[in-house]
Amino acid sequence: MKIERLIDNLNSKGFIAHYCEDEKQANDLVLGLIEQGQSVGIGGSMTVKQLGIDLLLQNKGVEVLSHALVSDDKKPNLYEYARHADWYMSSANAITQKGDIVNIDGTANRVSTLIYGVPNIIYLVGKNKIVDNIDQAIERIKTVTCPLNAERLDRKTPCRYTGKCGDCSGIDCMCNVTTIVHHPTKLQKQVHVIIIDKELGY
Numbered sequence: 285m286k287i288e289r290l291i292d293n294l295n296s297k298g299f300i301a302h303y304c305e306d307e308k309q310a311n312d313l314v315l316g317l318i319e320q321g322q323s324v325g326i327g328g329s330m331t332v333k334q335l336g337i338d339l340l341l342q343n344k345g346v347e348v349l350s351h352a353l354v355s356d357d358k359k360p361n362l363y364e365y366a367r368h369a370d371w372y373m374s375s376a377n378a379i380t381q382k383g384d385i386v387n388i389d390g391t392a393n394r395v396s397t398l399i400y401g402v403p404n405i406i407y408l409v410g411k412n413k414i415v416d417n418i419d420q421a422i423e424r425i426k427t428v429t430c431p432l433n434a435e436r437l438d439r440k441t442p443c444r445y446t447g448k449c450g451d452c453s454g455i456d457c458m459c460n461v462t463t464i465v466h467h468p469t470k471l472q473k474q475v476h477v478i479i480i481d482k483e484l485g486y
Contacts (some may be wrong), residue, residue, distance in 0.1 A: 286381070287479055290414060294477050295322040298468050301383075302478045310408060310480045311337050317406065317476065318371050320345040326368025327374030327394030330436075331408050337373075353406040372402040375485050376409050377429045378421035385465040385477070386421035388430070390458040399463060410484030418464060421482030429486045430458050456470035 287303060294301035304310040314337050318324055324346055326332055342348045349366045358365055360384060366372065374394055378386045385407060389395045398405060408454070415421045426449040434444035442450025449459070468475040 286414060287411060287481065290326045290379070290381055290383060291480060293381065297383045297466065298419065298475075299383065300474055300480050302476065304478055304480045306482060307335050307480065307484075310478050311335055311340055312476060314373070314406060314408070315340060315344060317404075318344075318346050323347040323349060323365075324368040324371040324373055325369040325397060325402065326350040328371070329373075329408070329485060331375035331410060332373060337408070356389070359453065363397075365403045366393070367397050368404055371404045371406060372397050373406040373408065374398060376407050376413055377425045377486075378413050378415050379407075379409055379416050379477075380415055380421055382417075383466075383477075384418060384421070385475040386418060386425065387463050387465075388422075388425045388459050389461045389463075392461040395461055395463040399414065399465060399469065403471070403473075405468075405472060405475045407475075407477045408480065408484075410480050410482055411484040413485070414479075422462070426459070431444075431457060432486045 286437055291301045291303055326338055332338055338348050338350055338353060349369055354362055376385045377388055387395050404453055428465055431443040431447050434441045439456040441452050441456050
């Protein structure tokens with residue numbers, strides 16, 4: 285099975301990989317990982333929003349550092365607070381069968397925090413994000429993720445209107461930084477990759 289092979293490949297690379305049948309299993313897993321009194325930064329993620337795990341964590345007594353839930357006094361420096369949290373949680377734009385995690389960002393606060401600074405990382409990934417290789421991952425992001433995010437964020441990019449990458453630049457460009465995570469880094473204590481057997485996010 286595709287997901288079973290992916291789980292095996294992730295574990296062989298040093299990630300802590302999990303399989304969840306549905307949203308509830310994924311939420312219960314995250315609630316078991318992050319303890320009351322800890323803090324978690326959240327990168328912009330429709331998967332996290334669909335799961336509602338941010339609210340569940342807040343109700344548990346976890347400090348959730350996201351635009352939706354952080355106090356007004358912390359919003360100006362939210363990215364820095366998130367960078368120094370106990371945990372950081374996001375999805376992935378795509379993940380290859382070999383276990384390479386691919387993301388593209390405009391501001392890069394999400395990808396930079398995923399690769400450096402926070403000791404404990406959680407990726408929440410729906411099965412629709414699984415692709416065969418890195419080329420397919422980039423293609424998926426350029427033709428699926430970016431157009432949908434451009435519409436959601438009201439960005440005036442060519443992909444929003446055509447569904448294809450226009451190799452744009454300027455203030456609305458969302459493809460400024462691309463990261464491919466092959467293995468956890470030495471500074472990271474735990475990098476959990478939770479594969480959910482549902483279509484979630486972009």
